[in-house]
Amino acid sequence: MPELPDVEVFKQYLDATALHQRIAKTSITSRNILGNVSTARLERALTDQEFTASHRHGKYLFVAVDGTGWLVLHFGMTGFLQYFRDPKDTPPHTRVLIAFTNGFHLAYDSKRKLGRVDLAHTVEAFIRERALGPDALDPELDLSAFRKIISTTRRTVKSVLMNQSLIAGIGNVYSDEILFRAGIHPQTKSNRLSEKAGEKLFHTMKATLRKAIEYRVDPDRFPNSYLLPYRKKGGRCPRCGQRLRQIMVSGRTAYYCSKDQKRRR
DNA sequence: CCTATAGCCTGACGGC
DNA sequence: TGCCGTCAGGCTATAG
Numbered sequence: 001m002p003e004l005p006d007v008e009v010f011k012q013y014l015d016a017t018a019l020h021q022r023i024a025k026t027s028i029t030s031r032n033i034l035g036n037v038s039t040a041r042l043e044r045a046l047t048d049q050e051f052t053a054s055h056r057h058g059k060y061l062f063v064a065v066d067g068t069g070w071l072v073l074h075f076g077m078t079g080f081l082q083y084f085r086d087p088k089d090t091p092p093h094t095r096v097l098i099a100f101t102n103g104f105h106l107a108y109d110s111k112r113k114l115g116r117v118d119l120a121h122t123v124e125a126f127i128r129e130r131a132l133g134p135d136a137l138d139p140e141l142d143l144s145a146f147r148k149i150i151s152t153t154r155r156t157v158k159s160v161l162m163n164q165s166l167i168a169g170i171g172n173v174y175s176d177e178i179l180f181r182a183g184i185h186p187q188t189k190s191n192r193l194s195e196k197a198g199e200k201l202f203h204t205m206k207a208t209l210r211k212a213i214e215y216r217v218d219p220d221r222f223p224n225s226y227l228l229p230y231r232k233k234g235g236r237c238p239r240c241g242q243r244l245r246q247i248m249v250s251g252r253t254a255y256y257c258s259k260d261q262k263r264r265r
Numbered sequence: 266c267c268t269a270t271a272g273c274c275t276g277a278c279g280g281c
Numbered sequence: 282t283g284c285c286g287t288c289a290g291g292c293t294a295t296a297g
Contacts, residue, residue, distance in 0.1 A: 076274090078276090112275050114273070114275090153267085154267075155267065159267090162291095164291090171291070172291085231290090252291095253289085
């Protein structure tokens, strides 16, 4: 699930709940979701410390640990955070459980274990090591920087949007949403986009991600014009009512409207 | 340079 | 009801 807007909402949730509380205990209940860190080292790094700030880059959430380092959270397809007091509210697939001295807990839940929990010395070093591109909502990723990215590759535009080394934060769902709103066919070759289409794509990308955060990624709050609620087998285009097409693009299922998103070469 | 595929994991769903 | 194959909004490694 979690793409940039989802992770941004997780960040706001964490900021509103888990900052500035002393950590009494850290329990790792699934070792294989850990990155380059052992159970013991992670527990040692967190216990008796507190979270002081957070930062998001693409689909990664970084949480500062007393200014000494960073806890890195990645959510895979099924991850989320839950802050709660009563132990019976512990989510069913909790992989890391942090108990604070105020009696509350923060759970990192990941049903499919495709997410990762790690430690990093600095955010910048982590981003460099993972070769992540600029965050999709970073103001430094402006129109001219975006043009450079899309013009230098012949891949399909959908795979460019989803490539975390080129632009960080967009996954399968939001790439479909952005292309739908921009009226661009997902298999259009990136470097073949017209100047006008490239500019439209840029503004649509920024606006779509910002709006999704504003709606707190709640599909019920999205305007009717969004593809997201209809993005399923048998779904119909919210604009023209036609059945949505379903194709594979770079190994993922892409949904689009063949009337509004014409293929051109 | 780019695409396709498998693998990591688990659970929901549909068909029989 | 129960079993089985397929699929799911992420990412990496590898082969061609």
